[in-house]
Amino acid sequence: MLGEPGEVIKAKVRTRIDSHFHRFIAHSPFLCLATTDAAGYADCSPRGDYPGFVKVLDEHTLAIPDRLGNKLADSFTNIADNPGVGLIFLVPGHRETLRVNGTAYATDEPDVLARMQVEGKRPVLATIVEVREAFMHCGRAVVRSRLWHAESQALAEEVPSLGQIVADQLALDAAAVDADLEAAYKVLY
Amino acid sequence: MSQTTLLERVEPVARDVLALTLRGRHGPLAPWQPGAHIDLSLPNWLQRQYSLCGDPADPDRYRIAVRREPLSRGGSEYVHLFLREGRELTVSLPRNNFPLVPAPSYLFVAGGIGITPILPMLRAATALGAATSLVYTGRAADTMPFAQELASRHDTRIGVGRADLTALAADLDPSTLVYCCGPEAMLAAAEDAFPAGQLHVERFRPRTWQFPANRPFELVLARSGLTLPVSQDEPVLDVLDRAGAGVPAGCREGVCGTCEVTVLEGTPEHRDEVGGAADRLYPCVSRALSDRLVLDL
Ligand code: FES
Numbered sequence: 001m002l003g004e005p006g007e008v009i010k011a012k013v014r015t016r017i018d019s020h021f022h023r024f025i026a027h028s029p030f031l032c033l034a035t036t037d038a039a040g041y042a043d044c045s046p047r048g049d050y051p052g053f054v055k056v057l058d059e060h061t062l063a064i065p066d067r068l069g070n071k072l073a074d075s076f077t078n079i080a081d082n083p084g085v086g087l088i089f090l091v092p093g094h095r096e097t098l099r100v101n102g103t104a105y106a107t108d109e110p111d112v113l114a115r116m117q118v119e120g121k122r123p124v125l126a127t128i129v130e131v132r133e134a135f136m137h138c139g140r141a142v143v144r145s146r147l148w149h150a151e152s153q154a155l156a157e158e159v160p161s162l163g164q165i166v167a168d169q170l171a172l173d174a175a176a177v178d179a180d181l182e183a184a185y186k187v188l189y
Numbered sequence: 190m191s192q193t194t195l196l197e198r199v200e201p202v203a204r205d206v207l208a209l210t211l212r213g214r215h216g217p218l219a220p221w222q223p224g225a226h227i228d229l230s231l232p233n234w235l236q237r238q239y240s241l242c243g244d245p246a247d248p249d250r251y252r253i254a255v256r257r258e259p260l261s262r263g264g265s266e267y268v269h270l271f272l273r274e275g276r277e278l279t280v281s282l283p284r285n286n287f288p289l290v291p292a293p294s295y296l297f298v299a300g301g302i303g304i305t306p307i308l309p310m311l312r313a314a315t316a317l318g319a320a321t322s323l324v325y326t327g328r329a330a331d332t333m334p335f336a337q338e339l340a341s342r343h344d345t346r347i348g349v350g351r352a353d354l355t356a357l358a359a360d361l362d363p364s365t366l367v368y369c370c371g372p373e374a375m376l377a378a379a380e381d382a383f384p385a386g387q388l389h390v391e392r393f394r395p396r397t398w399q400f401p402a403n404r405p406f407e408l409v410l411a412r413s414g415l416t417l418p419v420s421q422d423e424p425v426l427d428v429l430d431r432a433g434a435g436v437p438a439g440c441r442e443g444v445c446g447t448c449e450v451t452v453l454e455g456t457p458e459h460r461d462e463v464g465g466a467a468d469r470l471y472p473c474v475s476r477a478l479s480d481r482l483v484l485d486l
Contacts, residue, residue, distance in 0.1 A: 022270070023270075023271060026233065026263075026267065026270070026271055027232070027233065050233060050234045050235065050263070051232075051233040051234060052233045052263045052267065053263075055263075111260060114260045114262075115260050115261060115262055115263075116262065117262050118262075186427075
C-alpha cells in the first residue's frame with residue numbers, strides 16, 4: 001500500500017554528512033529533534049537559532065547547542081535512556097528537508113561550546129549526534145502545506161496565543177501570561 | 190549604511206587563509222584609508238569585521254583576507270566552505286579605528302592574519318617617504334599570508350615564532366610610531382614593551398576583562414527627549430532598540446565601532462576596545478558610572 005521508495009531516492013541515503021548536506025545544515029535555522037524514553041514513549045522538540053547553529057564537527061558528527069527554553073530535561077533524560085534520535089532540518093523557502101538519524105549524547109566539551117557562542121554567551125550543554133544515516137526528504141509535504149507562502153502566515157491569526165491557551169487551561173489572566181511570555185522572549189541567550 | 194558588492198575573486202593566500210576581492214555592484218565603493226575595516230554581512234545572518242588589505246587607490250574594489258578559525262562560530266567557516274565567486278555580499282562603509290598618524294618613521298609589527306591592516310599602511314608610509322620597517326611573525330611559514338611578496342622588501346624581517354619586542358623597543362627612536370596587529374599575546378607583549386604614546390594596536394577580538402558588576406542607570410536621549418531605565422541585565426544597545434531609537438551595530442563585542450553614539454552628560458563606563466574619544470559611547474558593551482547618562486540621540 002505504501003509502495004517502495006524509488007531507486008533514485010534510495011540511493012541518496014548516505015551514512016555521512018557530505019558537502020551538500022553540510023551546506024543544507026549551514027543554512028538551516030530550525031530543526032525538530034525526536035527522542036524516545038526507556039519505556040519507548042516518544043518525544044519531539046523544536047530547536048532553532050541563526051542558520052548553521054548546528055555545527056558539523058566532522059562528516060559523522062553534529063553538535064546541537066542547548067540553550068534557554070529548549071525543554072532540555074526531556075530530551076536529555078531520553079537520550080541518556082535511549083540514544084536513538086531522529087532530526088528534520090528545515091531551510092526557509094526550501095521545499096525539501098534534510099533527515100538525519102543517529103545516536104546522541106550530551107557534552108560540555110569547552111571547544112564544542114566555544115563554537116556555539118552567541119552574543120558572548122555559550123550554551124551550557126550541547127547534544128552530539130553520531131550520524132547513522134542522512135538523506136533528503138522529498139518536498140511534497142512542504143509543497144502541499146504551502147509552508148513558505150507569505151499568505152500562509154495568516155493562519156496564525158486564527159489560533160489563540162499561548163497566553164489564551166494556558167489561561168483557559170489553568171483559569172488565569174491571558175494578558176498577564178502573554179506579557180510574561182513576551183518578557184521571557186527578550187532574553188534569548 | 191551599507192554597500193552592495195559582488196564577490197569577484199576568492200583565492201588562497203596561505204594555509205587556511207582566503208583573500209576575497211569585492212567589487213562595487215553599482216559603481217565605486219566608499220573610499221578608505223589604510224587601517225580601515227568593513228563589516229561583512231554573511232548569508233547566515235552573521236556579521237564579521239575584516240581589515241581592508243587591498244589598494245585604497247582602486248575605487249571599485251575592496252580586498253580582505255579571512256583565516257579559518259579552528260573554533261569558528263560560523264563566520265570564517267562559512268566564508269571558507271560556502272561563499273562562491275559571483276555572489277552578492279553586503280558590506281558596511283569602511284571605518285578606521287587604526288589610522289596612520291603622520292610620522293617620520295614607522296615600525297610595523299604583525300602576527301599572522303594581523304598583517305592585513307598593516308599591508309596598506311606599509312605601502313602608504315613608503316609612498317609618503319617615511320622610513321619603515323616591518324617585523325612579521327607567524328606560527329609556521331605557510332600560515333603567513335602575503336609573506337612572499339613582503340620578503341622582497343629590504344625593510345622587512347619575516348620569521349616563525351615570537352618577535353623579541355623588548356629588543357625592538359630598546360632600539361626604538363622616540364620619533365618612530367609603532368603599529369601592531371596580531372594575536373592577543375603579541376598585543377599584550379607590545380603594550381608591555383613599547384611606550385604607550387608611540388604605540389597603536391588593532392584588536393579583532395575583545396580582551397577578557399573583569400568589569401565591576403553591572404548597575405542600573407537612567408538613559409536620557411537629548412534629541413527625542415526620552416528617558417529610559419537601563420536594568421542591570423540589559424545592554425544599552427538593546428534598550429535603545431526597544432525604545433525605537435536603535436543604532437546600527439556590527440560586532441556587538443565592542444571592537445568594530447559601528448554603534449558609536451555621543452555622550453552629552455554623565456560619565457560613561459568604557460568597556461569597548463575601539464578606544465574612541467572619551468565622549469563616545471559604544472552601547473553594545475559600554476555602560477555608565479553615573480546614575481544618569483545623556484546621549485545625543
Ligand atoms: S557594535 Fe561593534 S562596537 Fe558596538
